[in-house]
Amino acid sequence: MSSDEEVWDEINVEDKIINTDTLKDTNLHPETVNVEITNETKRISPQQRLMRRIVHRVHFMCLFVHYKKFNLQLNSSLHKSHLLSILPESFLNVKHLEPKKMAVYLKLLSRYLHSVFKIESLDDEEPLGLLEAFQQRKVYEDQFVAFFVIIMRSLGLKCRLVVSFNPVSYKSTSHITNPKKRIKLDETSLMEYPLTWAEVLNEFDKRWIHGAVKDITVRYCAYYGARTVKLRTEERLWDYMLSLNKKFYVKPEDKLENEEFLERQRNETLPTTKTGFKNHPLYVLESQIRQNQAIYPKTPVFGLFNGESVYSRSNLKSKEAWLKEARAIKDGEIAIKTVKARTLKKKAASEELADNDTCPLYGIWQTRPYVPPKVVDVNHGKVPRNEFGNLYVFRPEMVPDDCCHIPYKGIDKIAKKLDIDYVDAVVRFEFNRGRSFPVLEGIIVLEKHRDILVEAYEQVENHKVQSHFEEIQGKVINRWSRLIKKLIIRDRVNKLYA
DNA sequence: CTGAGTGATTTTCCTTTGCTGTCA
DNA sequence: ATGACAGCTTTGGAAAATCACTCA
Numbered sequence: 001m002s003s004d005e006e007v008w009d010e011i012n013v014e015d016k017i018i019n020t021d022t023l024k025d026t027n028l029h030p031e032t033v034n035v036e037i038t039n040e041t042k043r044i045s046p047q048q049r050l051m052r053r054i055v056h057r058v059h060f061m062c063l064f065v066h067y068k069k070f071n072l073q074l075n076s077s078l079h080k081s082h083l084l085s086i087l088p089e090s091f092l093n094v095k096h097l098e099p100k101k102m103a104v105y106l107k108l109l110s111r112y113l114h115s116v117f118k119i120e121s122l123d124d125e126e127p128l129g130l131l132e133a134f135q136q137r138k139v140y141e142d143q144f145v146a147f148f149v150i151i152m153r154s155l156g157l158k159c160r161l162v163v164s165f166n167p168v169s170y171k172s173t174s175h176i177t178n179p180k181k182r183i184k185l186d187e188t189s190l191m192e193y194p195l196t197w198a199e200v201l202n203e204f205d206k207r208w209i210h211g212a213v214k215d216i217t218v219r220y221c222a223y224y225g226a227r228t229v230k231l232r233t234e235e236r237l238w239d240y241m242l243s244l245n246k247k248f249y250v251k252p253e254d255k256l257e258n259e260e261f262l263e264r265q266r267n268e269t270l271p272t273t274k275t276g277f278k279n280h281p282l283y284v285l286e287s288q289i290r291q292n293q294a295i296y297p298k299t300p301v302f303g304l305f306n307g308e309s310v311y312s313r314s315n316l317k318s319k320e321a322w323l324k325e326a327r328a329i330k331d332g333e334i335a336i337k338t339v340k341a342r343t344l345k346k347k348a349a350s351e352e353l354a355d356n357d358t359c360p361l362y363g364i365w366q367t368r369p370y371v372p373p374k375v376v377d378v379n380h381g382k383v384p385r386n387e388f389g390n391l392y393v394f395r396p397e398m399v400p401d402d403c404c405h406i407p408y409k410g411i412d413k414i415a416k417k418l419d420i421d422y423v424d425a426v427v428r429f430e431f432n433r434g435r436s437f438p439v440l441e442g443i444i445v446l447e448k449h450r451d452i453l454v455e456a457y458e459q460v461e462n463h464k465v466q467s468h469f470e471e472i473q474g475k476v477i478n479r480w481s482r483l484i485k486k487l488i489i490r491d492r493v494n495k496l497y498a
Numbered sequence: 499c500t501g502a503g504t505g506a507t508t509t510t511c512c513t514t515t516g517c518t519g520t521c522a
Numbered sequence: 523a524t525g526a527c528a529g530c531t532t533t534g535g536a537a538a539a540t541c542a543c544t545c546a
Binding site: 049273274275276291292321339340359388389390426429430432435436437438 | 501507508514515
Binding site for chain 1: 530531532533535536537538539541
């Protein structure tokens with residue numbers, strides 16, 4: 001980690017991206033040059049902001065990948081046997097200890113490991129690998145924690161490597177030039193759980209890496225909702241990285257912990273400042289309600305802040321936006337709010353429709369899960385379709401019963417050839433030339449046709465690959481035979497006339 | 499030092515079903 | 523002939539967030 005950081009420290013983000021665009025802007029207003037220059041120096045330019053964001057992201061991803069790999073190393077049986085070999089016998093019997101005894105045990109183990117390994121800082125030297133570090137009994141802090149985790153895991157205890165990321169922030173230069181770092185083995189939280197922990201603690205973002213990856217920040221931040229969450233700049237990137245590692249089942253201890261996290265969030269004390277309420281994940285003040293938000297129901301009131309009631313937050317969405325989440329508006333529901341809608345330019349101005357300029361918004365309590373259209377008769381039936389002759393499949397659950405989505409390119413032609421009824425699948429909308437257009441990916445067919453279609457598709461694809469191969473093979477053979485014929489001719493000519 | 503307030507600037511939100519020319 | 527496909531052009535206005543600052 002420290003090596004990563006050194007690398008980042010060397011990059012002076014500010015200096016590299018000053019280009020002519022910013023100068024051009026200042027020159028546009030010669031009469032206000034002074035103002036412009038002070039603004040220019042005080043506020044970072046869009047280019048700088050972009051660069052910082054990229055640096056932030058790359059740093060974040062490097063940390064993520066580094067620790068994921070690091071953690072995988074900790075399961076190696078070689079490391080396990082090495083570490084177990086230096087452990088006194090008294091440490092080996094650790095299963096089924098009471099939480100309190102466990103805490104004592106962990107303290108002793110930690111003390112013992114400290115006596116064996118010398119912890120070095122990583123200032124100048126190239127860090128040693130885990131194996132060399134073990135042999136030389138010299139480790140840096142990450143490795144010390146790693147050894148702890150290895151021992152725990154080889155003794156059959158569940159142990160996480162907890163890593164707190166502190167990627168360079170793009171919000172303030174001080175973070176880029178002086179990243180503060182604090183790594184320590186925290187033993188207090190070990191007391192609370194029968195599970196064993198090793199953690200590497202850092203300033204705000206705390207992540208769990210353990211094959212699967214999990215965000216456990218809530219446990220460590222007192223003001224998670226009011227403060228910490230807002231320091232996150234790349235929530236979408238994080239969600240994406242997590243989704244790559246998602247496990248498809250929830251282990252019992254995870255379930256328990258997830259509940260604990262929810263509980264912790266709920267129990268977090270109300271923010272004490274107005275800014276603390278701004279964009280708080282749970283609470284909202286009526287005066288801060290946004291255009292696409294509403295307070296419903298008006299109970300419970302969580303408390304008072306400056307004489308204002310504190311409510312829970314609920315977002316409103318348009319019918320179309322709900323559909324993208326596979327939810328439909330219940331019958332007879334009336335919009336909570338109405339906002340101005342963006343009416344796209346009609347082809348002819350005269351066709352302008354008057355009723356199109358508002359957008360009704362609904363809350364989640366006014367919706368139900370989307371029910372896809374039914375196949376009328378499975379035996380002879382056709383795939384249902386909407387007024388445009390296709391189907392919305394924004395989410396997997398939006399595929400009608402007895403139907404399936406085959407997302408292969410070119411599969412529609414095969415279905416057509418086999419005379420199988422199908423409809424195009426609309427997976428999202430995209431904007432182009434000021435208008436939105438559906439993006440089609442694959443087709444929807446009756447479930448009973450799936451196998452025959454996929455088989456046919458594979459055959460066609462195989463055939464394509466095969467014929468491409470044969471084409472190339474033919475060319476190669478042709479060239480070789482021409483070359484050899486010509487060589488034979490040359491040889492004969494040489495013999496006859498040389 | 500902290501948080502409310504401020505103005506300039508950036509981001510988000512809303513929407514929702516082509517056209518044309520080229521080439522195999 | 524037919525159909526696949528690339529290139530086209532790149533909404534737009536309002537509201538809210540964000541940033542970098544000031545001030546109490």
